[in-house]
Structure formats: C-alpha cells, structure tokens
Amino acid sequence: MEQKDRTEGLRALIRQGLQAVAHKDTLAHLGDRSSYIGMSDIGQHWECPRAALAKKVLSTTNNLERLLTLQRGHWFESGVGQALASLGLHVLPQLEINWQHQGVPIKAHLDFVLVWGAPVNAIRILEVKSTDKLPTSPHDSHLLQLHGQIGLLAQSWDKPVFSLRAEDGTLLHDKMTFPQLCLAHLGLHLPTTATEASMEAWLLCLSMKEVRAFGPYGFNQTMLDTTLTHAIQLWSELTAFRTGQLSLAQVDCAQGFYPLCSYCEYNTDCPKFPQGVQMPQWEPALEKLASLKEQRTALDNEIKEMETVLKLVHRQAGTRDWVDTGKYRFRVSTTSGRSTLNRDVLHEELTDIFRFEHLDDIDVDALLARCESVGASSERLSISPINLI
DSSP states (O other): OHHHHHHHHHHHHHHHHHHHHHHHHIIIIIOOGGGSEEHHHHHHHHHOHHHHHHHHHSOOOOOHHHHHHHHHHHHHHHHHHHHHHHTTOOEEEEEEEEEEETTEEEEEEEEEEEEEOTTTOEEEEEEEEEOSSOOSSOOHHHHHHHHHHHHHHHHTTTSSOEEEEOTTSOEEEEEEOHHHHHHHHHOOOOOSSGGGSEEEEEEEEEOSSOEEEEEEEOOOHHHHHHHHHHHHHHHHHHHHHHTTSOOGGGSOOOOSOOGGGGGOTTOTTOTTSOOOOOOGGGHHHHHHHHHHHHHHHHHHHHHHHHHHHHHHHHHHTTOSSOEEOSSOEEOOOOOOOOOOOOHHHHHHHHHHHHHHTTOTTSOHHHHHHHTOOOOOOOOOOOOOOOOOO
C-alpha cells in the first residue's frame, strides 16, 4: 500500500509539473486565449460548437493522460523545428497574425513558415499535429485551420498585423507587414503583394513511429469565408454566454457517430447524451470491459510485431520450407487476395453497355439495387466515458 501511495505521489508530481509548463507556455506564446478566437477554436467549432465554447469558458481537466497528449504535441513541434533549423532553412516559428473581422478579434499562430526570398519568393506553411495513429486523410477541422492560416497570410500580407516571439515568449517583432518582418528577422526581400509569391500550406501528422504529410493547399476564398463565418459565430456565442443570454445546453453539439465525443473534456452534461436510466452498479463491469479491450488492443499489436519478426526470420533463412524450432514449426506462405466487387466500375461498365445497345432508359442504379441484399440487423454495444473535470 505504501509503495502504491508513493507511485501515485510521483504521478501527481509529474501532473503538476506538466500543468505548470502548459500554463507558462500558453501565457508566453498565446496570451489570454479567452480574449480572441484562434484557428484551433474555429476548427473545433466546425466540428462541435458546444465543445469550442466550453473550451473558452470552462476550466480544463487535470487528467495526466490529457496533459501528456497536449505536451506531446509541443515536444513533436519542437523536434520538427530543430530538424528544419539544422538544414539552414529560413524558418519563422509560431508566426502570429493579429486580425480583426467585423469586430471579432482573431489570432492565427502558424507553427512554421518557411521562406525563400528573391528570385524564388516562395512561402510554405507547416502545421504540425501529433496523433496516436496516423489518419488516412486529414480531419476537416485541421483542414479548416490550415486554410484559415494561408487565407489570413495572403489577405494581410501588406498589413502591420504580424508578430514574432522568441522561445521564451519575448517579443522580437511586433505589428509589421509580412515583408517587413522577413527583412528584419531573416534578411530576405519579399514582394509587396502576396500574389507575387508562391504560397502553399501543408499538414504534417506525426505518430511515435511515422510521419504523414497532406497537401499542398493553396489560397481558397470559400474556405477563408467559412473560417471567418465560424469565428463570428463563436465570438457571438461567447459574448452571449458571458452576458447570461446563452447557456451551453442551448449551443449545437456534434450529431451522429462522432469518435471525439469520448475524448471531449466537456461531455459530462452534453445534450447529445440525454439523461437515461441510472444503474451505477454496472460501472465496475464497464470499467472491466474497457480494460479488457485495452488489453486486447495491446495484445493485437504485440502479436503483429511478433509475426513481423518471424516473417523476417523466415525470409532471411532463404527457404520456403517449414522451420523447426522444437515444439513448433513455422513457415511463411502467400495466399490469394480477397475477391471483391467494385460497384463503381460495374456501374460504369453497365452504363456503357446499355448506351451502346441504345437502352438509355434503363436505370442502372435501380438495377444494381435490385441485385443487392441486406444482411440481418445486429446489436451494437456503445460505451462512452463521462469525463469529469
């Protein structure tokens, strides 16, 4: 029992340290986040307006797992910055754009801006995101955040709204145009208008083992308009909440299946989960089930790693035969892939056939629908943790 208490004490010490670091870094680089709308706020508002507002007006969790996840993002970002700096590139880290749109204060903090001066005149924005597993496609909220960044950079190019800080938060340059800041900090001469430069934005997703890039993305007026619209809506909701004219229960929340609901810090009283039957006696069973699923995931990962190692051993042995190990033997063999029907290709083929036979009146979609069958319905158990702040 004493050893367990000391272990928990050490965990508490790490948690307090991470809280202090997060608070210090936020004040140094982002300032009072309640006084403006940031790009990440807008991205979250796109997905769930209630969560975006709650993040602005409620305290955040002291959960160690959440704090580690947030700090992991900062550590990855720092590592990427060091890698870029080691190549001798001209980099602006955490470039700040302070913008006003219809009375709404907006701040964009760009993780990294790579700059090439004349005669190239190229700008590359890098937004870094850390993830447990690399996504196959970028999240909508991240794309909206990225489009907002490149949109504001393009529109405010020749406006004195750019700032840059040192690693400790010391203000290096303030209220400059983008060309002025690049000349003062990098010694690079840039054109006076954004249209004369090549501008791209990239999303860089990193896990503990891999990295995946999405892009490039260019200036898109429609996406910038969407970004600014969400900024106006969030600022209006924030103002109404502060004046007592709006409650969190009145703000829209993400609908349907939304995987991030389980991780939301403010899902305790979310209207998406209406009050149901109270059966607290089943909480231990759900905790055990969640633990078993975590163990299964860990075991699946360990099994895949062991299989990968043994496949490599078999290949290095230079044989197609069985390899004896004593009580077991193993061999790597190749199996045929699954045969699947590509509905889109079939649709195109049938359309071409009927067109060739002058049977344009045949509804191909209806024909395919008549040939499809639907399996029997099944039950699914959904479990969502209640995250108490």
